[in-house]
Amino acid sequence: xxxxxxxxxxxxxxxxxxxxxxxxxxxxxxxxxxxxxxxxxxxxxxxxxxxxxxxxxxxxxxxxxxxxxxxxxxxxxxxxxxxxxxxxxxxxxxxxxxxxxxxxxxxxxxxxxxxxxxxxxxxxxxxxxxxxxxxxxxxxxxxxxxxxxxxxxxxxxxxxxxxxxxxxxxxxxxxxxxxxxxxxxxxxxxxxxxxxxxxxxxxxxxxxxxxxxxxxxxxxxxxxxxxxxxxxxxxxxxxxxxxxxxxxxxxxxxxxxxxxxxxxxxxxxxxxxxxxxxxxxxxxxxxxxxxxxxxxxxxxxxxxxxxxxxxxxxxxxxxxxxxxxxxxxxxxxxxxxxxxxxxxxxxxxxxxxxxxxxxxxxxxxxxxxxxxxxxxxxxxxxxxxxxxxxxxxxxxxxxxxxxxxxxxxxxxxxxxxxxxxxxxxxxxxxxxxxxxxxxxxxxxxxxxxxxxxxxxxxxxxxxxxxxxxxxxxxxxxxxxxxxxxxxxxxxxxxxxxxxxxxxxxxxxxxxxxxxxxxxxxxxxxxxxxxxxxxxxxxxxxxxxxxxxxxxxxxxxxxxxxxxxxxxxxxxxxxxxxxxxxxxxxxxxxxxxxxxxxxxxxxxxxxxxxxxxxxxxxxxxxxxxxxxxxxxxxxxxxxxxxxxxxxxxxxxxxxxx
Numbered sequence: 001x002x003x004x005x006x007x008x009x010x011x012x013x014x015x016x017x018x019x020x021x022x023x024x025x026x027x028x029x030x031x032x033x034x035x036x037x038x039x040x041x042x043x044x045x046x047x048x049x050x051x052x053x054x055x056x057x058x059x060x061x062x063x064x065x066x067x068x069x070x071x072x073x074x075x076x077x078x079x080x081x082x083x084x085x086x087x088x089x090x091x092x093x094x095x096x097x098x099x100x101x102x103x104x105x106x107x108x109x110x111x112x113x114x115x116x117x118x119x120x121x122x123x124x125x126x127x128x129x130x131x132x133x134x135x136x137x138x139x140x141x142x143x144x145x146x147x148x149x150x151x152x153x154x155x156x157x158x159x160x161x162x163x164x165x166x167x168x169x170x171x172x173x174x175x176x177x178x179x180x181x182x183x184x185x186x187x188x189x190x191x192x193x194x195x196x197x198x199x200x201x202x203x204x205x206x207x208x209x210x211x212x213x214x215x216x217x218x219x220x221x222x223x224x225x226x227x228x229x230x231x232x233x234x235x236x237x238x239x240x241x242x243x244x245x246x247x248x249x250x251x252x253x254x255x256x257x258x259x260x261x262x263x264x265x266x267x268x269x270x271x272x273x274x275x276x277x278x279x280x281x282x283x284x285x286x287x288x289x290x291x292x293x294x295x296x297x298x299x300x301x302x303x304x305x306x307x308x309x310x311x312x313x314x315x316x317x318x319x320x321x322x323x324x325x326x327x328x329x330x331x332x333x334x335x336x337x338x339x340x341x342x343x344x345x346x347x348x349x350x351x352x353x354x355x356x357x358x359x360x361x362x363x364x365x366x367x368x369x370x371x372x373x374x375x376x377x378x379x380x381x382x383x384x385x386x387x388x389x390x391x392x393x394x395x396x397x398x399x400x401x402x403x404x405x406x407x408x409x410x411x412x413x414x415x416x417x418x419x420x421x422x423x424x425x426x427x428x429x430x431x432x433x434x435x436x437x438x439x440x441x442x443x444x445x446x447x448x449x450x451x452x453x454x455x456x457x458x459x460x461x462x463x464x465x466x467x468x469x470x471x472x473x474x475x476x477x478x479x480x481x482x483x484x485x486x487x488x489x490x491x492x493x494x495x496x497x498x499x500x501x502x503x504x505x506x507x508x509x510x511x512x513x514x515x516x517x518x519x520x521x522x523x524x525x526x527x528x529x530x531x532x533x534x535x536x537x538x539x540x541x542x543x544x545x546x547x548x549x550x551x552x553x554x555x556x557x558x559x560x561x562x563x564x565x566x567x568x569x570x571x572x573x574x575x576x577x578x579x580x581x582x583x584x585x586x587x588x589x590x591x592x593x594x595x596x597x598x599x600x601x602x603x604x605x606x607x608x609x610x611x612x613x614x615x616x617x618x619x620x621x622x623x624x625x626x627x628x629x630x631x632x633x634x635x636x637x638x639x640x641x642x643x644x645x646x647x648x649x650x651x652x653x654x655x656x
Contacts, residue, residue, distance in 0.1 A: 020601060020623050022610045065363065068125045071397055079396040086393035087403020089274050090133045090386055094404055095411055096277035097386070097434060098136055099301070099419070100427040103214075104207065105141035106154035107165055107378060109301050109427075110416070112136055114309045115377040116408045119368040120401035126364035128357045129345035130397050132382035133390040133404065134368065137340065138435050139203045139470075140333045140379045142210075142225065144168065146470050147329040149223045151322060163315040164326050169373040170316060171330025176338055177366025180359045188358075191339045194451075195477040197443045198458035199336075202465025202473050204438035206230070207431060214428030215253075217245030217297050227466050242297035248287075249425040252280050256433035270392040277430045284426035285418065299424040304416035308409065309375040316373075330379075332471060334369070337381035341365050344382045348391050385434050457481055492528030494541045497567060497627065504628035506567070520559035521634050522549045523627060525567040530578030539581045542566075543588060550592075563634040564589055567627050568601040579612045586618060598623045599630040 063069045098112030105111075120134040127134075144165060145154070154161040179185055191199075209230045213221040218240055222233040256276050263273035287293065294300045317326060342361050349356040365381055372380060390400055447455040457480045464473030497506040498515025506523060509515050524545055530538060542564075549561050574582075589596045596618060601609065609615050615623070624630040 020606060020625055022606050022615075064360070066125050067128050067360070068398070075397065075399070080399070082394045082396045083399040084403055086390050086395035086400040088407060089271055089393040090390045090400065091404040091407035092278040093274050093386055093389055094133070094135050094408065096281050096427070096430050097383075098408075099281075099422070100277075100430045100434075101136040101138055101141040102378075103424065103427055104138060104210075104431055105136075105144045105165065105378060106149065107144075107162065108158075109419075110304050111162075111165075111376060111378055113304075113408055113412055113416075114375070115372060115380050117405050117412065118309055118375045118377055119372045119380040120405040120408075122368035122371050123364055124398040124401040124405075126360070126367055127345075127398055127401075128355075128360045128364070129349060129382070130352065130354070131348035131387055131391045131395060132341065132345045132398075132401075133386040134380055134382055134401055135386050136378065136380055137337065137383040138207050138431060138438070139200065139340070140337050140381065142203055142207050143333045143336065143470050144329060144378065146225045147332065148325065151325040153223070160317070160322070163312075163317050164322055164329075165378045166312050166373050166376070167316045167318070167323070167326035168329040168333065169369050169377065169379045171327045172334030172337065172379050173330075173366045173369030173371075173373060175331050175334045175366070176362050176369060179338070180362030180364075180366060183359055185342075185358045185362055188335065188339050188342065190478060190481065191335070192454070192457065192481045193443075194447055194454035194457040195461050195474075195481055196339060196343070197440055197447065198461030198477055199465060199474055200438040201440060201444070201458075202462040203470060204435045205462075205466050206470070207435045211428040211432050214299075214424045215246055215249035216240075217242035217299060217425065225465075225469055244293060244297050245299070245423075245425045248284070248293070248298060248423060249429050252284060252426050253429040253432055256280060256429060257436075260433060267392065270389065274389045274393075277433075280426050280430060281419070281422050284423045285421040288421040288423050293423070294421065301419055301422045301424065301427075304419050306413065306416050308412055309377065311374060312376045313374050332474065333379050334366075336474075337369075337379055338362060338365060340383070341381035344384050344387050348387060351391070385437065453484055457484070486533070489528065489531065490533045491537055492526065492534050494538065494545065495525040495527060496545065497523040497525055499631070504626075504632075506627045506631070518631055518635070520562040520638050521565060521631060522546060522561055522563070523565045523567060523631070525570065527570045529573040530571055530581065531573075531575050532577035535577040535581035538578075539584055539588075542585055546589070546592070546594070559638060561594060562638060563595050563597055565597045565599055565627060565630045565634070567599045568605060569599070571605055572602055574605050574608055576612070579608060579614055582609075582614060583617065595634075596622065597630050597634065599627045600625055 059069075094116045095113065098116045099109040100112070102109050102112030102115070115136050116134075123132070123134045148154075148161060148164050148168065152161045152164060179187060206225045206227070209227060210221075210225070212218075212230070212234050216234065218234070218237055220233075220237070220240075222229045224230070256273075259276040260273045263270045288298055288300060317323060338361075342356070342358050345356045345361055346358075369377075369379060372378075393400075444455065444458055447458050457477055460480050461473050461477030464476040466473070468476075495508045495510075498509040498512065498517055499506055500512065500515055507515060508525075509517075522545065524542060526538065528534065546561070546564060586596045598618065601623065606615075624633060
């Protein structure tokens, strides 16, 4: 069999089977280059630069990193009207959420507004999603408070804590942008759907429990995030509970949940739930101002400094031991923020039938966090709640982020004194109402029904977050997911195939119980690439299949096992350990007086089998394009040149 590019018919007269062609040899460096290209550049971003003048390439290059240059020239008044409505709507949500999430991160509330001004402007220029609304998120805020709080107490040393938050944001941005520039976005894929469902639900549970501090008006609270520490902190201070704060908090929480429920039932009125947090802040502030509730145990925000973001270039902390804490916090929060932002952007892009470039998004999100860290912002990404409001409001482009930023800028310049009497309990109610949507119990039920292992991963993440810490829960879930991946590689399935009656189709005998066994032939399908990690297992499993087949009771007329066909359709690749395994399997089969037959090995497998001389060892006439042709050839040989029924140890099969 030569190095043909096409399949060609066998020269045997008794069959019209086709042999499997060996692909033409390819230089190593070219093959290696193609593999790298497929790994890091599957979307082939350079194809648009081919056959272009240098000036055109420069413009296209700018357009690649600044998508605003692509859609801005086509921007119309109709788009502006839609984006104006969407921008104002998400601003009404971004302002109260920003203040609330900053408090959740143990940062000054004004940082929530700062983080809703600069980052959206950067993303509007660099982001590829039309629907993503940029801002702070609850999970990243919780992670920031949890991880930085282990090193520095925000109450005792607020300045150092603030500077560490800026430093962690810088590290997160550098990591995110680097992943995008180096085309390493596939790393985020290790956070499986089950991991994210469990992690988000666990984080949401912890966040809700921590808001009991604000609801009950407690002054002192644990820095730990696990449920036991939180509940102990709550119930050991029963004498500190303030009923005024609790009544106010429960009332506003009920109001927010009712508006969310109404908007969910009537999607046209989505703006009601979007406006509800801002309305709660206004009503709560008026109530406190008129009743002087701040003198009766209701805590308020206090003074918020007017003015735009002050620079924070000189506030980064690069000294030991704080730098390592900031770097670790930045890397973990950065990965979580990336996973959430890209998932949200792709979800809404699917509804509008356009493409979101994952690597572009990483560069955009990373750049906005780098720039934000230099202007008093902490970690931002694209939260689902805000993006959903942006989508439902009918946004057309990323200009809605610019409108939102302008509204936040107006608030920073003129309206911050109005937040003086905003009760903290209202912020707690806003956080709880927003975060409850992250507890996706329907997804967990679906995981249980579809894949029990995924459910275990989900619950491991949830339990780890709730009973240990956010970091521990994430590490446990990722570790179990990676372990599952390794098990899939190390223990691939081998399936016995049978013939669908009146056809040449061969399928899993367990899936199709009415399939017919082929007398004298054992057909096994290997369901994964063959590597060093699974070669020993496959060798032992194939031997057990042969033992089981030979041990089956047979009638005197039935043909004993003579051929073992390996269906290689699913074997996309093979390494030297895998080739050695096949050689050992062939020796074992030869000693038993049987014959090994291969069906449909792929191009990469054929190339390596040819170079290793395994094809010469097995005989080129024992490799077929389909299982049907292999069975036909075996049946022909069984009936025309039947082997000696007496199997002798170490007696090789004679070539037919």
